[in-house]
Amino acid sequence: MEREEILKFIESEKIKFIRLQITDINGLLKNVEIPWDELRNSFEKGTMFDGSSIEGFVRIEESDMYLKPDPSTFTIYPWTDKGYKSARLICDVYNSNGTPFEGDPRYRLKLALDNLKKNGFSAYVGPEPEFFLLPKDPQTNKPILEFLDNGGYFDLLPIDQGEETRKDIVLALEEMGINVEASHHEVAPSQHEIDFTYDEALKTTDNIQTFKLVVKTIALLKGLHATFMPKPFFGINGSGMHTHLSLFRDGENTFYDPKKPFEVSDTLKFFVGGVLKHIKAITAIANPTINSFKRLVPGYEAPVNIAWSQSNRSALIRVPASRGNGTRIEVRSPDPTANPYLLLATLFAAGLEGVKNNIEPPKAVSANIYHMTPEERDKVGIEQLPSNLKEAIDELKKDNLMKEVLGEHIFNKYIELKEREWKEYSINVTNWEINKYLWIM
CATH class of the missing domain: 3.10.20.70 (Glutamine synthetase, N-terminal domain)
Structure with a gap:
C-alpha cells in the first residue's frame, strides 16, 4: 500500500x-x-x-x-x-x-544492493533460522535450561506445547504477510526451524527481523521462552541460519548455466570465490557472539572448514540440487544472532567482487570433510574459520572491502563493541572453571 x-x-x-x-x-x-x-x-x-x-x-x-x-x-x-x-x-x-x-544497518544493505544493481544484478535470499523453545519458571518467569521434548529432525511428535507454539508462530507469520514454506522440528531436542519464501534481499531481511519478533512474542504468550542463542546446550547441535543466495539479471538466474558442468555458471563460481576470499572477516558479522563459536566446532553439522561443494553438507558453502531459477548457493556458517542487514551486505559485496574480478574458488570438495584428517585437509588447501570472536574481529580489521561495505562508522563501532565483549568474557570466571579447578587446585 x-x-x-x-x-x-x-x-x-x-x-x-x-x-x-x-x-x-x-x-x-x-x-x-x-x-x-x-x-x-x-x-x-x-x-x-x-x-x-x-x-x-x-x-x-x-x-x-x-x-x-x-x-x-x-x-x-x-x-x-x-x-x-x-x-x-x-x-x-x-x-x-x-x-x-551512515550507521543504519538497513542503509548499508541498501547501498550494497544498489551496487549490485549498477552491475546489472538483483539479489535474492532465503534464510533458514533455527531456534530453541524452553520452559519458564512459573515463579520467577525466567527461562529454564531444560528440554521441552526429546524430538529429533522431522520428528512427528505428540501434540505438545512446542508443536502448538510452532503452529501459532506460522499462523501469525502468515497473517503478517510472510509466506511460510515449511516448519519442522530440528535435529536437537526442543529445536525448531521455520522457512519462509525465497525473495528479494531487502524484503527478506526485513522478514528475518519480523520473524524473530514473532517467534519470541508467540512463545511468550504461550508461557515459553524462545532463544536464537546459537549454542544454549552443551553436547547437541546448535542453531544456525543457513543463508541461500542467488543473483538474477533480466528475470534470469545468473547462477544457472545448462551448458556448464553440473549446470553451474561461472558467475556462481566466481561469487563463491569472492565469498570464500573474505569469509574469515565475514565470520565476525555472521557469528557475532562469544557463544557463536561454541556452535562452530566439529561433530555437530556446523561448518568449520573453508570449502565449497556440489550439495556436500560438510562444506561451508554448498550448491543445492535445484536448478533453473532455483539455482543458488547455501552459506552454512551464519547463525541467527547475526545482524541480517550487515550479514547480507557483506556476503553480496564479497560475491560481487568475485564476479567482477573472476576470482576462482578452490576446487569443489566432494568428500566428507568432517572425516578428513588435518593432513588431508592441508593437502587440498582447506583452511578453517576463526575459532573464536577475537580471531574473527582480527580478520575483520584487516579486510578493506568489509570496511568499505560496513562504512567507517559501523566498522569502527562494531569492532569497539566486540572487543569490549571479548574483554568482558576473558576476565569473567565461568562455571566450567569453578567445576574444573576449584576442588583440585
Missing part, C-alpha cells in the same frame, strides 16, 4: 498505535510507539528520536535523528486485537540535516 492507502486503512480498521522499528548495530530490534494520527506527520517529516541511546549509533552531541517509515513494510500485529490494534512499520534512519545515517 502507498501512504494514503495506509492512512485510510488504519482509520477504517481502528488501529490505535503504530510501532516504528529499527535495528541496532547488534541486530536487535528497537521501536517507538506513536498514536495512529501521528503517522501522517511521520511519513512527511519523520519522527525524532535520541540516536545516542541506540547501541552503535551516535554521540550525545549528535543525538537528534529521524525515523522515516517505509510504507512497504506496513503490517498489523495479529496478537493485539483485544479492544485495539497495533501495526508496525520498519523505518530508515536519517540525520537531522535530512541525509541518510
Whole structure:
C-alpha cells in the first residue's frame, strides 16, 4: 500500500498505535510507539528520536535523528486485537540535516544492493533460522535450561506445547504477510526451524527481523521462552541460519548455466570465490557472539572448514540440487544472532567482487570433510574459520572491502563493541572453571 492507502486503512480498521522499528548495530530490534494520527506527520517529516541511546549509533552531541517509515513494510500485529490494534512499520534512519545515517544497518544493505544493481544484478535470499523453545519458571518467569521434548529432525511428535507454539508462530507469520514454506522440528531436542519464501534481499531481511519478533512474542504468550542463542546446550547441535543466495539479471538466474558442468555458471563460481576470499572477516558479522563459536566446532553439522561443494553438507558453502531459477548457493556458517542487514551486505559485496574480478574458488570438495584428517585437509588447501570472536574481529580489521561495505562508522563501532565483549568474557570466571579447578587446585 502507498501512504494514503495506509492512512485510510488504519482509520477504517481502528488501529490505535503504530510501532516504528529499527535495528541496532547488534541486530536487535528497537521501536517507538506513536498514536495512529501521528503517522501522517511521520511519513512527511519523520519522527525524532535520541540516536545516542541506540547501541552503535551516535554521540550525545549528535543525538537528534529521524525515523522515516517505509510504507512497504506496513503490517498489523495479529496478537493485539483485544479492544485495539497495533501495526508496525520498519523505518530508515536519517540525520537531522535530512541525509541518510551512515550507521543504519538497513542503509548499508541498501547501498550494497544498489551496487549490485549498477552491475546489472538483483539479489535474492532465503534464510533458514533455527531456534530453541524452553520452559519458564512459573515463579520467577525466567527461562529454564531444560528440554521441552526429546524430538529429533522431522520428528512427528505428540501434540505438545512446542508443536502448538510452532503452529501459532506460522499462523501469525502468515497473517503478517510472510509466506511460510515449511516448519519442522530440528535435529536437537526442543529445536525448531521455520522457512519462509525465497525473495528479494531487502524484503527478506526485513522478514528475518519480523520473524524473530514473532517467534519470541508467540512463545511468550504461550508461557515459553524462545532463544536464537546459537549454542544454549552443551553436547547437541546448535542453531544456525543457513543463508541461500542467488543473483538474477533480466528475470534470469545468473547462477544457472545448462551448458556448464553440473549446470553451474561461472558467475556462481566466481561469487563463491569472492565469498570464500573474505569469509574469515565475514565470520565476525555472521557469528557475532562469544557463544557463536561454541556452535562452530566439529561433530555437530556446523561448518568449520573453508570449502565449497556440489550439495556436500560438510562444506561451508554448498550448491543445492535445484536448478533453473532455483539455482543458488547455501552459506552454512551464519547463525541467527547475526545482524541480517550487515550479514547480507557483506556476503553480496564479497560475491560481487568475485564476479567482477573472476576470482576462482578452490576446487569443489566432494568428500566428507568432517572425516578428513588435518593432513588431508592441508593437502587440498582447506583452511578453517576463526575459532573464536577475537580471531574473527582480527580478520575483520584487516579486510578493506568489509570496511568499505560496513562504512567507517559501523566498522569502527562494531569492532569497539566486540572487543569490549571479548574483554568482558576473558576476565569473567565461568562455571566450567569453578567445576574444573576449584576442588583440585
